[in-house]
Amino acid sequence: MKNNADHETQLQQFQVEHNFDFVAIALVEPAENQYVLKWKYTSGNLSNRIKKVVLHSGKGIAGTVFKTGKPLMIKNRSEFEQREDLFNYPILVFENLRSMGAVPIWHNGRVAGVLLGGYREADRMSDEKLQILIQTAAKGIGNLDGKELMLN
Amino acid sequence: MPANKDLRLELMLKMFTNSTEAIFFFDREGKILSLNPAAEKIIDATVLEQLQKGAELAICRACRGYTSSTEIQTCINCYLSSTQPEDFSSFQVFLETKDKGVVPYAATFHSIDPENGIRVFMLRDLSVQFKTQKQLHQNTMMKHVIEAQENERKRISRELHDSVAQELLSAVIELRALKYMKGGQEILEKTEDTKVTLTRLLDDIRNLSVELRPAALDDFGLEAAFRSHFKRIEESYGITVEFKADIHKKRYGNEIETVFYRVCQEAVLNSIKYAFVEELKVSLFKKDDFLQLIVKDHGVGFKQGENPRGTGLGLYGMKERADLVGGRVDIFSEPGKGTTVHLLVPIGKAGETR
Numbered sequence: 187m188k189n190n191a192d193h194e195t196q197l198q199q200f201q202v203e204h205n206f207d208f209v210a211i212a213l214v215e216p217a218e219n220q221y222v223l224k225w226k227y228t229s230g231n232l233s234n235r236i237k238k239v240v241l242h243s244g245k246g247i248a249g250t251v252f253k254t255g256k257p258l259m260i261k262n263r264s265e266f267e268q269r270e271d272l273f274n275y276p277i278l279v280f281e282n283l284r285s286m287g288a289v290p291i292w293h294n295g296r297v298a299g300v301l302l303g304g305y306r307e308a309d310r311m312s313d314e315k316l317q318i319l320i321q322t323a324a325k326g327i328g329n330l331d332g333k334e335l336m337l338n
Numbered sequence: 339m340p341a342n343k344d345l346r347l348e349l350m351l352k353m354f355t356n357s358t359e360a361i362f363f364f365d366r367e368g369k370i371l372s373l374n375p376a377a378e379k380i381i382d383a384t385v386l387e388q389l390q391k392g393a394e395l396a397i398c399r400a401c402r403g404y405t406s407s408t409e410i411q412t413c414i415n416c417y418l419s420s421t422q423p424e425d426f427s428s429f430q431v432f433l434e435t436k437d438k439g440v441v442p443y444a445a446t447f448h449s450i451d452p453e454n455g456i457r458v459f460m461l462r463d464l465s466v467q468f469k470t471q472k473q474l475h476q477n478t479m480m481k482h483v484i485e486a487q488e489n490e491r492k493r494i495s496r497e498l499h500d501s502v503a504q505e506l507l508s509a510v511i512e513l514r515a516l517k518y519m520k521g522g523q524e525i526l527e528k529t530e531d532t533k534v535t536l537t538r539l540l541d542d543i544r545n546l547s548v549e550l551r552p553a554a555l556d557d558f559g560l561e562a563a564f565r566s567h568f569k570r571i572e573e574s575y576g577i578t579v580e581f582k583a584d585i586h587k588k589r590y591g592n593e594i595e596t597v598f599y600r601v602c603q604e605a606v607l608n609s610i611k612y613a614f615v616e617e618l619k620v621s622l623f624k625k626d627d628f629l630q631l632i633v634k635d636h637g638v639g640f641k642q643g644e645n646p647r648g649t650g651l652g653l654y655g656m657k658e659r660a661d662l663v664g665g666r667v668d669i670f671s672e673p674g675k676g677t678t679v680h681l682l683v684p685i686g687k688a689g690e691t692r
């Protein structure tokens with residue numbers, strides 16, 4: 187297993203290559219008899235605050251993708267804010283994301299993690315960008331894939 | 339005793355002129371014989387004129403019916419023409435008044451001179467009492483609703499925590515045991531998968547249970563429930579809650595503890611939603627026979643009475659809850675300075691248990 191620094195370098199390469207303002211990977215942390223999610227690797231982040239946040243299944247961006255197993259895209263945060271309480275999505279607030287996409291990373295028929303790519307401007311996220319995220323989640327970033335995440 | 343009689347007459351006259359009750363005297367035909375100033379004050383000028391002229395049944399122009407056992411406002415078997423005046427020793431009647439619209443009155447109507455058929459009609463304004471009663475009714479309703487909701491939450495939460503989660507846990511443990519049995523690698527992998535699925539499900543159920551109503555509140559009291567609530571808040575929202583408690587883990591009875599927990603929950607959530615802060619302070623303490631809670635943030639603040647950004651029901655609910663246990667909530671907020679929510683509930687020596 188490679189160490190965290192390696193993973194963040196690989197994530198940074200991915201961010202630069204595809205012109206995201208911010209990318210992050212959340213993964214499941216099995217604690218004693220419970221599963222929580224944490225944003226473990228980030229690149230382009232404004233602070234490390236988001237790494238302290240622990241999400242339960244169904245909560246926040248990562249929790250929603252984790253639970254539903256479906257990609258989630260916000261093209262414009264102002265619209266999203268109309269129907270959802272922003273405070274339930276700390277990553278949008280802390281990293282000041284105005285548009286973003288988040289996709290599940292699968293392993294053995296189960297969601298092992300979440301890959302997020304976002305922008306600090308509205309309407310920068312597109313269907314093409316979402317496809318990139320989906321493909322990346324399927325093949326892994328460097329040596330970081332679903333299996334690797336699962337082992338964590 | 340003539341002196342005594344004079345006194346009585348004088349008193350009767352004073353009562354007639356100064357009473358706040360409206361008094362009408364009717365003859366056999368329902369014509370007015372006399373009415374006191376209080377009665378004049380409530381009757382509309384044109385009706386009053388008719389009354390004073392002695393027009394027959396002039397009072398009907400102002401009367402909007404009385405409350406019978408079957409109807410709230412009716413003219414059937416009218417008190418004025420009823421053959422059984424004793425039925426009307428105490429009843430409710432509605433009158434169209436000069437300046438307050440239709441008002442319900444507590445009325446009595448009875449004969450005071452059967453020989454000459456003279457009857458007296460007396461009215462007492464009930465609107466103030468009605469308002470009090472309505473308020474009282476609303477408060478008890480609210481209390482019942484809050485209580486019912488809380489009990490239901492407790493029941494479901496308990497059920498999830500004690501039976502559903504418990505069963506699931508034993509399933510997980512049984513699966514764990516499979517590891518030590520003989521079997522193919524494939525089967526072992528599959529059971530491992532099932533174990534993960536069940537564990538996630540178990541986690542979901544536990545969270546649901548805590549969100550409904552934390553068992554810690556009932557089992558270990560406010561301090562413990564607050565601590566684990568704040569831990570979750572810190573984890574979920576990346577906000578630091580500085581919590582101070584000096585109640586030494588004392589218990590204060592289910593009702594009071596629930597009020598404190600819910601008010602705190604709402605105040606803290608408001609700070610997270612609206613104040614835009616990274617940190618907030620909560621203190622729980624006993625002072626001067628009051629159990630007190632202070633939730634303070636140094637965020638954006640707001641002007642009270644101004645349009646709320648959300649529903650505005652939260653602050654109302656806090657006050658209602660505090661009211662239920664004879665306490666109160668004070669909210670101090672100033673734009674740019676922050677918000678403080680202060681809950682005080684009186685606890686006599688009897689308030690504490692354990």
Ligand SMILES: Nc1ncnc2c1ncn2[C@@H]1O[C@H](COP(=O)(O)OP(=O)(O)OP(=O)(O)O)[C@@H](O)[C@H]1O
Nearest residue numbers: 608609612613640646647648649650651652653677
């Ligand atoms: N700590 C705070 N900082 C800034 N503004 C606040 C704070 N608490 C309340 N407010 C303001 O007061 C309003 C009323 O709050 P209240 O709790 O009554 O309703 P709400 O939170 O908007 O809706 P609900 O509680 O039903 O979700 C809020 O909409 C917000 O504008």
Ligand SMILES: [Mg+2]
Nearest residue numbers: 604608652653
């Ligand atoms: Mg609120």
